[in-house]
Amino acid sequence: MAQHSPHHSRERVREIGGMFSRLVPHYDRMNRLMTAGRDGAWRQIAVSMSSPCDALVLDLGSGTGDLSAEFRRQGAREVAALDVSAAMLRRAKAKYGPDRTDYLVGDAHRLPFPDESFDVVASAFVLRNLPDLAAALHEMARVLRPNGRLVALDITHPPDTVWGNMLRLGFEQGVTRVAGLVSGDRSAYRYLPNSLDGYPTADELARMIEHAGLSGVSYRRLSMGAVALHVGRKC
Ligand SMILES: C[S@@+](CC[C@H](N)C(=O)[O-])C[C@H]1O[C@@H](n2cnc3c(N)ncnc32)[C@H](O)[C@@H]1O
Numbered sequence: 322m323a324q325h326s327p328h329h330s331r332e333r334v335r336e337i338g339g340m341f342s343r344l345v346p347h348y349d350r351m352n353r354l355m356t357a358g359r360d361g362a363w364r365q366i367a368v369s370m371s372s373p374c375d376a377l378v379l380d381l382g383s384g385t386g387d388l389s390a391e392f393r394r395q396g397a398r399e400v401a402a403l404d405v406s407a408a409m410l411r412r413a414k415a416k417y418g419p420d421r422t423d424y425l426v427g428d429a430h431r432l433p434f435p436d437e438s439f440d441v442v443a444s445a446f447v448l449r450n451l452p453d454l455a456a457a458l459h460e461m462a463r464v465l466r467p468n469g470r471l472v473a474l475d476i477t478h479p480p481d482t483v484w485g486n487m488l489r490l491g492f493e494q495g496v497t498r499v500a501g502l503v504s505g506d507r508s509a510y511r512y513l514p515n516s517l518d519g520y521p522t523a524d525e526l527a528r529m530i531e532h533a534g535l536s537g538v539s540y541r542r543l544s545m546g547a548v549a550l551h552v553g554r555k556c
């Protein structure tokens with residue numbers, strides 16, 4: 322994976338945050354369209370694998386708040402919803418209100434929390450957007466309590482099969498173009514297929530999570546390989 326200087330990374334984080342802010346009015350509709358309506362079910366599975374009951378949760382890159390809402394629905398005590406885009410957070414708050422949730426602007430590479438603050442650290446469709454993924458994974462591990470759970474859901478490189486190649490083609494050529502047209506922001510949705518360039522494979526990501534200090538790391542592919550759900554535990 323490409324290495325970036327801290328300055329370059331901060332610039333890149335700002336650019337990516339700006340791009341997501343411009344997408345806010347279309348984001349939920351695009352999500353449904355690009356995942357063929359599966360994203361809600363993926364979030365449900367991700368949350369259920371984290372033992373969310375009564376947990377203090379960090380939802381990293383919380384966007385318009387759907388993952389935080391699923392955590393509350395499945396019994397989390399409190400959710401810190403952190404995102405680099407204030408516009409995303411405003412949208413989340415307008416959708417779901419302040420119940421059991423703190424909304425915070427922040428960067429995944431420099432989390433504004435003391436060590437061992439959370440029972441669960443979760444992200445959905447975020448890791449792919451981080452210029453220094455290894456640093457962000459170390460931050461995620463740092464703020465987890467002993468026995469805390471990390472859950473990371475994201476699009477992944479499709480398997481090297483005929484079906485995988487069809488998925489890749491659909492992602493690169495079809496969905497992203499349609500989404501760009503609907504949102505009116507072609508550049509943003511051209512970014513999406515490229516966001517897998519240099520992103521680790523599901524196996525590689527599992528090793529990176531282990532390297533960040535988590536144990537028992539495993540992953541499962543969802544929706545015939547388009548998405549990977551990684552889980553790990555801090556001992
Ligand atoms: C594809 S959206 C996912 C939103 C939400 N998690 C969901 O499930 O729909 C990615 C989110 O990550 C946020 N993001 C990107 N880079 C970030 C960073 N470095 N730190 C915190 N949030 C970031 C974006 O602003 C955006 O809201």
